[in-house]
Amino acid sequence: MVTHAVEANFDGLVGPTHNYAGLSWGNVASKTNVNAVANPKEAALQGLAKMKLLADRGYVQGVLPPHERPHIPTLRALGFTGNDADVLAQAAQSAPAVLAAVSSASAMWTANAATVSPSADTGDHRVHFTPANLSAKFHRSIEHEVTGRALKAIFTDESYFAHHPALPSGSHFGDEGAANHTRLCSRYGEPGVELFVYGKAAFNEAAPAPARYPARQTLEASQAIARLHGLTADHTVYAQQNPAAIDAGVFHNDVIAVGNGNALFYHEQAFLDEQRVLADIRQRLAGVELEAVRVSSEDVPLQDAVASYLFNSQLLNTPDGMLLAVPGECREIETVSRYLDELLLSNGPITSVEVFDVKQSMRNGGGPACLRLRVVLTDDELKAMNHGVLLTDDLYQRLVTWVEAHYRDELTQADLADPMLLEESRKALDELTGILGLGSIYDFQL
């Protein structure tokens, strides 16, 4: 008998310092919108509205908390001294780019929080979590510790959940988490195929790699995650991302492909060796038909895929097919909008499309799929986790009130040095861990 399991989605709540600092070379939106005035309040409310709509549809929806920013311990580790206000003032004066990096609300993109393997796939039949080291970008490399604490506070019971520390940092083991990891299966509770997509092989300088933009995920990092999680070769596929796609702005695989159940929705330029990837998946999905929904460059040119974030959509089961939850930008770009209309008429696995406005996040290169971490949980595992983070009507109302009370509706680079912003953020986060029942997870609480 197959154990019943659901896919829960954990969205990152946008933090009070959401801003546009242009920190992610290779991520076109981040660079294009550098220095735009951000609206953290609107960003957080847009994220909550997406969570609410999906929770209302019956999906299990969780919340992952923002991180403490600006991160004073990192500034101190870099030699800034005095009280917190002094540290901020010195950093703003002599290293404004560093201050921007330690102020990013980038933990909102929880598809990069961790790689998660469901218990049906793992050697010891527990759910395995490895926070991503995010070594490729300094501002993101400081996330994994608090991410790990938050995941442990939510998935505490060791008889069901196993937590690994992030991989050793450094570019050879650069790991970006679930954004480069897709699970294909028949039912969620059955063993699936875990597809790891990497940008380059770090220990082989002769292997193909992008020329312009960085490959953030290495093959060796993906292999290490599979080892840690106890995945076997017959449940694991490694696929190299097309270097040309990375050079066109596809900095994570989830900007060009998304999978759910037995369906893989992808652009023809996603993989270096498309046919091999499909064959490898098909071979391992024994008994289950892979539904490959391939989008041609003729229908959607690569640059339109990147601009619209068509593939950074959530692909979710419904009682009659699958729902594609797309960012609003998909209806603003003609080729993509036309493609979506045709897709709905094509009799394929995707039977409905829903549009979400996550513009504040999109301007930093994060669509609906970037904002969520998928965790497949059996009924027992769902019962065992901390329910304080699961979105109910009541939690939604409390979080909206919390955002309204603590968030600014305008934030520029100059504001990052404001000691009041630090104080406001800590006060907000301290209250939040209480609302979500997480205990103490931030450095300022320890």
Ligand SMILES: NCCC[C@H](NC(=O)CCC(=O)O)C(=O)O
């Ligand atoms: N999965 C989506 C991740 C987006 C994220 N953007 C950023 O960090 C931009 C932040 C800034 O530029 O202010 C990144 O590139 O990792």
